[in-house]
Amino acid sequence: MKFVEPKVFLVGETRIAEEGLQAYLEHVGAPDWETDAPSGSERLSEVMGRLCYRSFEPGLNPNVTRVREGNARYLGHILEVGHGSVLEHAVVNFVFADVSRVFTHELVRHRAGTAVSQESLRFVRLDRLSAYAPTHIQESEEGMEVFVKTLEQLEEVQRKLAEIYAIDDEKHFDRKKKLTSAFRRVAPIGVATTVGWSANLRALRHVIEMRTAPEAEEEIRLVFGKVYETVRERYPNVFSDYELETVDGLPWARPGNRKV
Numbered sequence: 001m002k003f004v005e006p007k008v009f010l011v012g013e014t015r016i017a018e019e020g021l022q023a024y025l026e027h028v029g030a031p032d033w034e035t036d037a038p039s040g041s042e043r044l045s046e047v048m049g050r051l052c053y054r055s056f057e058p059g060l061n062p063n064v065t066r067v068r069e070g071n072a073r074y075l076g077h078i079l080e081v082g083h084g085s086v087l088e089h090a091v092v093n094f095v096f097a098d099v100s101r102v103f104t105h106e107l108v109r110h111r112a113g114t115a116v117s118q119e120s121l122r123f124v125r126l127d128r129l130s131a132y133a134p135t136h137i138q139e140s141e142e143g144m145e146v147f148v149k150t151l152e153q154l155e156e157v158q159r160k161l162a163e164i165y166a167i168d169d170e171k172h173f174d175r176k177k178k179l180t181s182a183f184r185r186v187a188p189i190g191v192a193t194t195v196g197w198s199a200n201l202r203a204l205r206h207v208i209e210m211r212t213a214p215e216a217e218e219e220i221r222l223v224f225g226k227v228y229e230t231v232r233e234r235y236p237n238v239f240s241d242y243e244l245e246t247v248d249g250l251p252w253a254r255p256g257n258r259k260v
């Protein structure tokens with residue numbers, strides 16, 4: 001067996017279709033409108049927000065005589081007044097690797113604005129087990145011994161079952177799949193696996209708040225601490241109201257404006 005650390009890969013994000021946006025700006029009468037958004041996601045959120053009131057520039061809507069200039073100011077106001085629905089247009093895509101089924105089970109409880117693709121342990125056979133060792137387990141040498149021994153035994157169980165049912169000689173994939181699924185039942189919930197996870201920026205703000213909080217589980221705090229670091233740098237105006245504190249060696253990222 002092998003010890004692993006959860007890994008966070010940002011694999012995709014929203015980008016602007018320049019031609020289409022320019023055509024829309026001409027249509028609405030603001031062909032020269034520009035913004036200083038640091039990312040496509042923040043620029044798109046601003047466009048979606050401004051189109052509601054035609055607030056690209058004064059006069060497009062006779063009721064609008066002044067507009068907030070700049071992406072940071074504009075999105076800052078959106079966060080303050082809680083019009084977070086415009087943040088739903090931008091989506092970020094992650095792969096979380098070497099995370100446990102403890103982690104994935106907690107992750108999938110967040111349903112609003114998310115998408116999930118989970119490595120199938122019906123198809124992917126467990127031969128070598130890997131796992132994350134929580135810090136509390138690491139505090140005791142004796143505890144670590146029990147932890148390692150149990151994982152080694154469970155790894156051996158996987159090999160033994162594969163041998164008994166001669167899965168490598170099996171010609172029919174359907175039976176292979178059924179056996180693989182049966183074997184996983186005796187794998188530990190801490191087994192490391194992979195999950196693809198996407199979320200819109202409104203959902204992401206919520207999940208970061210919930211899952212970096214000190215009362216959340218260690219592994220999910222570790223992962224969402226890394227997620228926060230990534231998105232704070234990439235979308236600074238969407239996360240401008242967050243404050244960072246370190247609790248038990250892990251980041252706790254709290255928004256100034258809750259539930260936008």
Ligand SMILES: Cc1cc2nc3c(=O)[nH]c(=O)nc-3n(C[C@H](O)[C@H](O)[C@H](O)COP(=O)(O)OP(=O)(O)OC[C@H]3O[C@@H](n4cnc5c(N)ncnc54)[C@H](O)[C@@H]3O)c2cc1C
Nearest residue numbers: 106108109110111112113203206207210211213215216217
């Ligand atoms: C520290 C901690 C401990 C936990 N312990 C447990 C536990 O012991 N047992 C357990 O079962 N779960 C537990 N959970 C999971 C928790 O109950 C939620 O299921 C999980 O955090 C998902 O969050 P959410 O409900 O905000 O859903 P999300 O899908 O993230 O939704 C975001 C928001 O959208 C709105 N929303 C989403 N879906 C609906 C809907 N169907 N109807 C109306 N509004 C909706 C809500 O305002 C919601 O807060 C725990 C979570 C944490 C952070």
